[in-house]
Structure formats: structure tokens, C-alpha cells
Amino acid sequence: MPAERITFPGHAGNTLAARLDLPEGPVLATALFAHCFTCSKDIPAARRIAGRLAAMGIAVLRFDFTGLGHSEGEFENTSFSSNVADLIMAAQYLASRDMAPSLLIGHSLGGAAVLRARAGIPSVKGVVTLGAPFDPSHVSHHFDAALPEIDAKGRAEVCLGGRPFIIGKEFVEDIKAEALAPAIAGLKAALLVLHAPRDETVSIDNAASIFTAAKHPKSFVTLDDADHLITRAADAEYAAEVIAAWAGRYVGMTPPAPPPGAPEGILRVTEADPEGFLQDVQSGPYHHTYADEPLAYGGTNRGMSPYGFVAAGLGACTSMTLRMYARRKGWPLEGISVDVSHDKVHAQDAQPTGPAKIDQFTRVIHLCGPLSGEQRAKLMEIADKCPVHRTLESGAKVVTHLETSTQAATG
Known part of the structure; x- marks a missing residue:
């Protein structure tokens, strides 16, 4: 997946660090992602959702909000309102590149921020929240013990996620x-609320x-x-799947005409798990599935094997040809x-050594209906004409061909 590391000015003029994850092909729409309280743009859930x-x-x-991650500024001088202002600045940056966002996605306090920021970003058609609080003051439970000191001295150092913050x-x-x-x-945009019933940080009542x-x-x-942080890969992938399917309904995306010589468009396979064999299979903007290997061959069995897809293609084409x-x-x-x-x-076939094998696909065709013997025989003949x-x-x-562009190499 190609990506750009960019910067843009935040609400107070500080330089904010960002990553723009781009499609391999044309950009059909743009989303803006807001991370959770004291997190960063690079948390696993954000990476996975952006990739899908x-x-x-x-x-x-x-991007990293002011004072967090790789962005400039002092965190102690920020507020919920300044996060909202940073989001609007990010949207203005995208608009300056003719990529005004049509989708806002916010995780935890970032979810509350995108709900507030929507009014200042007119291009938005859909808003997604993940584990978001209904009341932003909910986050104060992270530092309840420090509230008296903050009230008395105007500031206090607290430990959040093992790191000190002012x-x-x-x-x-x-x-x-x-x-x-x-x-x-007054959102005036489609809303998708994602929340875990067992979220111990922000209760499910907030989603309701x-x-x-x-x-x-x-x-x-x-x-x-x-x-709450959607740390398990399977949970992040599920959230990404839901958002992607939902966005296809509410965010206008018109795919371009397929390239000459490829009437079905380009199917893209992207590695999803470098430690296993799981692959993202994307055909155009709307059709997605997984490819994998069985557990016995080191996979996680979350999708059909490559040969399974070949068999599926043969079976589907046979059925379509007979119906036609x-x-x-x-x-x-x-x-x-x-x-x-x-x-x-x-997996055995992929080994570089060993005796050669011949592929054999066996089809068993079931035809339902009051067909004559001649009709059944003819349909069996037609099955062999399936493309x-x-x-x-x-x-x-x-x-x-090997892609050698700089963008592909650094993405």
C-alpha cells in the first residue's frame, strides 16, 4: 500500500505529523482518522482500518494530535476543543489537495472529536465512531486522583498507559x-457506531x-x-470490514472504467499477515475476501487456499454457463x-524439490428440474465449454513485472 508521510499546520500553528495511506489505483474517496486519547496515528487498529x-x-x-506522537506542540496546552480544531485543519489540508474528506473515523475520544468536528467539515457524508464516549469528560477517570492537584496548581503530571503526561x-x-x-x-451525515459490550474503559452505555x-x-x-484499543488483529480486521462495507453504501464512490484489455478491472492481493499466509483479496471497490492456508500448513484457515479459489472459479463458471x-x-x-x-x-506444490504432480479438478454437477435425458446430456456437454x-x-x-516506483518501495 503506497503512503505519504506529510505535515500540515495545526490549530496553533504547530507542525502536525501525518500519514496518508493511498489506494494502489485511483482515489475514489478520502477518510480522516482521529486516534484515541494520548494514543497516536500508528496504533494497530488505525493501521488496519486504513489499509482496508x-x-x-x-x-x-x-495524524498525531498536537503534542502527541511525532507532532509538535505541548500536550498540556491542548484540549478537546483544540483536537476538534486540529481535525478541521487536517480536513482543510486535504481539501487543498482536492481530497476533501467524505468520511470521518474516530476512536475513543477521537470518536467524540469527529462528532463535534463534523459541523466544520461540510464535505463529510459519513461518520464512524469506535468505542467513543458520549460525554468527553468520561476520560477524566484516567486521572481522577490528580484532579485536586490540577484544580489547585493548574496542572499535574499523570501516568497514562505507562507514559507521563501533563x-x-x-x-x-x-x-x-x-x-x-x-x-x-445535527450531524447531517450517516452514522456508524462500533462498540464492544465488554469495553471496560468506555462502557457500552455510551454507544447507546x-x-x-x-x-x-x-x-x-x-x-x-x-x-477498548481493539488490539487483537482479528477484531481490528472485523471493524475494518464493517466500516468498508458500510462506507460503500453512504460514501459516494464511482469506480473508473477498467483499463483496456482488462474488462473485469484489476484484482489486487495484499499480504495481511507477514507471520502467516493471510492475504487481502480486493476486486474493485466493493468485492473483498481473504485467502489463506489451512492450519496444517502454517496458515490460520481464515480464507480459501489459492487452489480453492481456482476450484471456486471453475465451479462458478460452470454453473453460470449452464444457466445461460x-x-x-x-x-x-x-x-x-x-x-x-x-x-x-x-503448500506441497510450492516446494522447490520433489516429484512433479498433475493437477486434476473433479466436478460433480447437480441439475434440478424436470429435464429430459437429452437435455441433461447436452448440459453436461455445455459444461465443458465453460471459459x-x-x-x-x-x-x-x-x-x-516488478513494480519499481519510489512510492511503491516506500509505502
Whole structure:
């Protein structure tokens, strides 16, 4: 996935560090991601969500708020309102590049921030929150013990996530004064609320309050037993899948015409797990699945094997070809199913040594309906004319190129 490391001015003129994750092909839409309280743009959940959306054709800008991560400024001088202002500055930066965001995504306090920032970003069509508090002052429970010192001295050092931070009185007063209900009611954008019922940091009641305050269109999806930071890869991938599917409905994305010679467009496979074999398979902006290997061969069995996809292509093409022929003839074919098996295991085939093997795909075709014996025999003959069948029998030429652009190398 190509990416740009960029900077832009924040609300107080400080330089904010950002990463712009880009699709391999044309940009169909742009999203702006707001990270959680005292986190950074590079937390695993943000990376995973950005990767899935980029594969779908949506560019994602994620940045460090003032005083956090690689951004300049003093955290103790920031507030919830300054985070909202940073988001609006980020949106203005994107607009200056003709990439005005149509989607806002916020995690935890970042979710509350995108709900507030929506009014200042007119290009937005959809807003997504993950584990967001309905009341921003909810975050003060992280430093309850320091509140008397903050009130008396104007600031105090607290330990959050194992790191020291200076919390200023302005921040505390700002979150106490913030009321999100009017902003949510006047969102004027589709809303997706994602929250884990067992979230011990921000309770599920917050999601219910956000959802109730919003007008339609709105959706609520549970993240099951995910933790607040969505640290498990499987939970982050699930959240990414839900957001990607939901965004396809509410964020206008018109895919470009397919390139000459490739009427079905370009299918892209991207490694999802460098420690295993899981792959993201993306065909255009709307069709996504996973490829993997079985557990016995070192995979996680979360998707079909490569040979499984070949078998699926053969079975699907066979069924489509039979349906097309029967429809044209007006025959009473009521249903079709095709069982396909393959007698060579991909992981064994990938070994550089060992005896050569011949691939054999076995099809068992089930035809339902009051067909005559002649009609069934003809359909079996037609099955062998399926284009994928012909490709497998005749072989195909594979032409391979190495991408050597600077953007691909640094992404």
C-alpha cells in the first residue's frame, strides 16, 4: 500500500505529523482518522482500518494530535476543543489537495472529536465512531486522583498507559463543558457506531446514548469481546470490514472504467499477515475476501487456499454457463450446484524439490428440474465449454513485472 508521510499546520500553528495511506489505483474517496486519547496515528487498529479502506479505493489521512506522537506542540496546552480544531485543519489540508474528506473515523475520544468536528467539515457524508464516549469528560477517570492537584496548581503530571503526561486545567474544564447531544442530533451525515459490550474503559452505555441522540441513517454494530484499543488483529480486521462495507453504501464512490484489455478491472492481493499466509483479496471497490492456508500448513484457515479459489472459479463458471444456456433454450432447469475437488495441495506444490504432480479438478454437477435425458446430456456437454474450464485445460500465459516506483518501495 503506497503512503505519504506529510505535515500540515495545526490549530496553533504547530507542525502536525501525518500519514496518508493511498489506494494502489485511483482515489475514489478520502477518510480522516482521529486516534484515541494520548494514543497516536500508528496504533494497530488505525493501521488496519486504513489499509482496508485504501484497498477499497479510499485514501485515509491519520495524524498525531498536537503534542502527541511525532507532532509538535505541548500536550498540556491542548484540549478537546483544540483536537476538534486540529481535525478541521487536517480536513482543510486535504481539501487543498482536492481530497476533501467524505468520511470521518474516530476512536475513543477521537470518536467524540469527529462528532463535534463534523459541523466544520461540510464535505463529510459519513461518520464512524469506535468505542467513543458520549460525554468527553468520561476520560477524566484516567486521572481522577490528580484532579485536586490540577484544580489547585493548574496542572499535574499523570501516568497514562505507562507514559507521563501533563494534564492542564484548561483540558479538564473544556471536557466538562462539552455536550455532544446537539452536535450528534445535527450531524447531517450517516452514522456508524462500533462498540464492544465488554469495553471496560468506555462502557457500552455510551454507544447507546450516541445512537439514540442521532437521526437516521444510523447503524450500530457490536465488536463482541474486543478490548477498548481493539488490539487483537482479528477484531481490528472485523471493524475494518464493517466500516468498508458500510462506507460503500453512504460514501459516494464511482469506480473508473477498467483499463483496456482488462474488462473485469484489476484484482489486487495484499499480504495481511507477514507471520502467516493471510492475504487481502480486493476486486474493485466493493468485492473483498481473504485467502489463506489451512492450519496444517502454517496458515490460520481464515480464507480459501489459492487452489480453492481456482476450484471456486471453475465451479462458478460452470454453473453460470449452464444457466445461460438453459435460459436461452427455455429449459426447465430449476437449480444448479457444482461440487469441485482438487487432488493437489498448494503448500506441497510450492516446494522447490520433489516429484512433479498433475493437477486434476473433479466436478460433480447437480441439475434440478424436470429435464429430459437429452437435455441433461447436452448440459453436461455445455459444461465443458465453460471459459474457465477451457483456460485450465489449455493453460494460460502469466506475464510478471516488478513494480519499481519510489512510492511503491516506500509505502
